[in-house]
Amino acid sequence: MTNKVKPQWAELLKDSPFDQPHFSETIKSKIRQKTKIKNKGKLRIAIILLAAAALSSIFLYLFIVDNEKMTEPIDERNAYYDRGELLLQVFPEPDLQAGSPTGYVFNFSEPFTIYQGKELFIRAIHINTGQQVVAVPTVKITEPSSGYKSLERFTANFALPLGGLWRFEVELDGHYYGDVILSVKDPLWELSSEFKSASYMLRGKDQNVGFIDPGFIAGKINKYMWHLWDNNRDLNGEFTVKAVKKGDDHMIEVFSGSNLGGSLNDADRSIPSSMSLPIAGVWRLLPMVGGRLVDSIVIEVNE
Template sequence: MEDKLQNLRKAMDSTTHNGKHFTEVQKAKIKQKIRSVKTSESHEPKKHMVFGFTAAALSILVLLVSTEFMITPSIKEPNDGSTQALIDDWEIRNEYEENGEVLFSVYPDPGLSAEKPYGYLFNFTAPFDTFEGKELAIYAVHKETGERITVLAPNKVVNPPSGYSSLERFTTNFAVPAGGIWKYEVFVDDQLYGNVIVSVREKQYEEREEAPINKDWEITPTFTVKTENGERVFQGIEGEIAFMEMEFKVGQEGKTRWFIWGEDLQEVNRENLVVIATHKDSQEEKVVIDSNHWEVSNPEYEDESFKSILGAQASQHAVFSLPSSGLWRLDAYVGKKHYRSIIVEVEK
């Protein structure tokens, strides 16, 4: 009997008594030892031997099962941060607090936009030894699509920035692939340290005219045009830019037609019509139209053409949606030139 127990003890080396839990290899060794003991027994074993061995085997099996249930939940899976729970908070903020204490702040480049690397300054308030020798990583999550990317791969912190005794001026450069609201998650040794929420503008068009800011954010009024078939309502500034009135609901695509006036415009223009939407509260930006599908009037229906009735030089059909409720400013460009802004309200 003592020989059998010795065999079992050998199989149990490095198991949960000395480590985290039984591995599959260790389980296999135990089963193999049990089988070897069975086959070495005579065909007519003594009753007390059978009882003793059975009790020992049952004890081992119970230990295997109970240990699995007790130990498995605490196993730390290797990861890049992707398995950590995310805080469902998308309000724009450049600071992260815990228990009323700011752990870090972030200061992006003022010209921050998508698809181009920009500089970020992170101000960590904890002493340097909080990070020394540990790996620091940053991941970015896009609110609208859920896309998650690594913007700063895990990198061991060895020294503070030159001239400083802590990470109060930790700088890095990276780009995100799309405009909108992004959550930047900071991890220290694979543990979520905190996050900040940043608004990133859509890809900037070089030398594009800046849109004048409408501080009042008043909804742009509508106007009505009469035709032989009735009336049609437009939203915008007649004689400058307008579109056929459409219903705005969160995430719901609507089809409309834009009309643009301008002596420098042609019926078909070389540059695209670009409409960039900006949310009043979050300052989230979204390119809702980027198209060169300029429409050409059919002379046979000249009298019935809205473009002719309105006297607009150019027009385009468009389908687009807006991702959240509230007031949005639609800035319309043809190429680099800004024409006008239209304020609309999106319902939930």
């Protein structure tokens, strides 16, 4: 068997078609640089994605923990301890109920020197809605409770607008001191009666608070003259009226005025107002002075 002689063009194909090597060192260097850039870009994207995933996991964890804290049950407690030491106890009247003034005894356990000369303030916060009222307006402590060495029997009388759990926060000179949580029964929803003062009929609570009542029609503004009796309490401060509808726990503001005026119709203080309620039904009016609820008045709003 003889070897075939390859044609001349086959021999020519052995040679490179380029005058110089196609992959010169310059070209190879550029290719390496582009490859490194692409790899760095991919690495950067991977790092960003991993960081985003980590942050998402952290936020998800915090959200779950926060939700768990928010859903933790809040229990009633009438005492406050700091580092195992009892600082405060609160004793309300039996059958504590919203809607009317109730008596409370605040028992402070520390020596009187802790409280002497300081300003005491107590606010009440409705746990379910976060709505607040002033329980005890700012008072300067100058002497111990009568018959005691300290503030073992600091008494207060105030009303709460809603039933449910309430947190009572105590401040001394504007700083948090302690708190307790009390359960308050829902208020009664019987319509408030009228009583006579001088020659006028007022709806409300005799010798406490009332207004001349021309009636209420849903969505219609009308004028109402308020009358209040001081009963040895401070009636200085802005007068406001809030309202809550039966079956709801959201308070709305229906009137905000200035300070109360002088005596009228045998009442110690008075103020005119314009009020309107948006929906027909049974409502509770909540007259307040300086953020402190005076009492409550149940009325019916007609269509």
